[in-house]
Amino acid sequence: MEDFAAAYGDRARAFTERLVRFETTAGDEAPAQEWVRDRLADLGFETYTWTADADTLADHPSFAPADDLVSGGRPSVAGVLELGDPDAGRTLVLNGHVDVVPAGESGWTVDPFEPRWDGARLVGRGAVDMKSQLATCVFAARHLADRVEAGEFDLDGRVVVESVAGEEDGGIGAATAALSNPYPFERDAAIVAEPTDMRVVTATEGCLMGRIRIEGTPAHAARRWEGESVLPAFESVRQAFADLEAERAETVTHPLYDRFETPWPIVIGRVEAGTWASNVPGTLTAELRVGVAPGESLDRVEAACRKTLDEAATEESWSVDPPTFERFGVQFASAEIGADEPVVTALQGAMAATGLSATDPTGETYGSDARHYVEAGIPAVVFGPGRIEEAHFPDESIRWPDVLTAGEALVGTARRYLADERR
Template sequence: MVFDMRAFAADLCRYRSTAGEEAAAAAFVADRLDDLGFETYAWDADASVLADHPSFPDDLDAAAVEGRRSVAGVLELGVGDAADSRGVDGDGDPTPTLVLNGHLDVVPAEPTEWSSDPFEPVWGADAAGETLTARGAADMKSGIAACIGAAVDLRARVVDGSVALPASGLRLVVEAVAGEEDGGYGAATAALANPYPFERDAAIVAEPTELRPVVASEGSFMARLEIEGRSAHAATRWRGEDVLPRFEAVREAFADLERERTESVAHPLYDEFPVPWPVVCGRVEAGSWASTVPATLTAEFRIGVAPGETVAEVESTFRERLGSVVADDPWLCDHPPRFERFSVQFEPAEIAVDEPVVEAVRAGIVKAGIPDAEPRGATYGADSRHYVGAGIPAVLFGPGTIDEAHYPDETIAWEEVERAREAIAAAAVRFASDRADDS
């Protein structure tokens, strides 16, 4: 069966695979992988496994992960009939295994902000060539398409003899996982409870990196601030204790800390970012009535964590700064605010630039004629951290830009998808060769 990458990406973008609604898209991908001759696997997120993972709450509700299905397809390339399920051929040489990973889930889309139906793909063109517009086009269904295309292309080249793999061959695993946007349900489950009868040596996660290798991804945590004041009639506001100035004092203190951390927490891959460790208050709710002094406030923060730091360390730093604000306010001293983590957390992740999978991706980039192969860092989190945490080196590399992710009229340049397909296939060949040389 011929793989039509263009049609596959468009069809996959038609699925409204927002959080908890990935199952239909997973079934579609599994069917296509099966048609293409992959050996297919499927697994559901496991609340009992994830409850022990630092990204997820200890009291994770099984209902919250129900139906979060992930799927994968496996190709054994250049491996003789003597290969067994552990990936060892007849000569005793291990077959290297490379995971090509992408996530099925997308963030919600507001149709009124779009020029067309977000889940009806639109092919267009700009000065650079053909484009695809749809929710998930960049983040990251086109990346999944590029991974499948790379695997299929490489299989064809091995079969026709235009590519020669080492005697140990290569095992390619193409994953389409659920729940990346809300913590990595599918990837974390796969990392902790291996769904395959073989081990995994490395991974390429096809996030939209503008065809550049990303070896460090930032962590973050979400924290909820709750402040209590005292209500009073607006006509006698001096009898109340207004929460809003107190919140502003905390917000300014956190902004000061963000600026301090920009100067004091250095990382060579993050020099290009004006704010490498961002702090954002994304939600605030206060008061109950326009004519009443606001006596309650809830605010939710997203706080960046640098590679090399831990979520706990950074949380402690922000707690200390909150404590300094409290110490300067007699009311808050007597009525201390609450500041607690909630939802999922993203641990930072980083691998060395000389890891074999990084060197393989850089070689693939050069082979595909892409001009920039220098490793970079990213200020967002990704599923790569789950594999790195499980001892599986993972690099981010894929088509599209993060600037389009989560945006209205999300668009990707199709030429980038084709280039990613070529680069990933070349990277896989280099990875197999390097592993054979090291064995």
């Protein structure tokens, strides 16, 4: 039997190219998902479709309120292949998301939604995050089923390939699937095929999204001494959170994050101050993202943020009203599974057989849809080709040989995992 690259490399490449051409930003996933569902059906998968429900997500601490996130029709789709006696074996989910972040207008040297090949690299929005990986999941599952059907080996169980919507918005498709099982069977484990640079990621970081408000006294610029600018106060806040980041790097430790100098980053990503250039700025809003370590609660991190603000506001240089802090938007919980989970050991064995050496579990400073499955009691490991440093950037790209190697590893993982236990 041919290996993955020989059997399905060309079809995976064509699938990815077509998928990149869909501009699947938030709320615009439906056309691509219809296409994915039809391709899954053509390949012999039994297909399922579900949409995120605002009421269901409202009960989840990551999403409330969720009305804006689910508007516009944001379907998720999946395909199922049954092997041997499916009820006698395990069910493995191969998960990918179809949505992408906006491309913007600066920095790109090519049309973001027209795939371009630069030697062995595919360039386009979603090339690395994560349409190549989604294609790999589809054809890895199909290749495994082909080998079973050809009598190369016997397996019982199911492989599910998911193309979910809204991962960049916190994972509305995966969260719905985890909270309200869309299948008439249970799921035993999942592989979330995010770009991990072919490493086994068993821990993913969470993040707290916070909004700080500072109020001073506006005044005409010609009489600026009559007002109280919020900018010096904000500088105190900015420095206080830089100090908090450094403190947390020393005091919040985790063995899978030793390679990071800043394991729990704090980024103030948006600041808006004042209302007019000729006025002393009397209001300021700052929005920040705070990394949350595996095993650490969002509430604990929020308490640290509030304490940091309170202490900044007691400094002698502070001359405006006390600042306020509130959560906003989607919150990411952290997630972690044990290195001895069968899906992890199956992946490690398949990677070694494929010639990949970095098989020791590690942690990552980003979040993923894996957390929703872990929260639902479904062990989920993150593994895929490509580097996260390429994601969300202009001229996003991925090395295609890595995609093919990952496909072979996924085939081997599914085979090992399903063969490991027959119920």
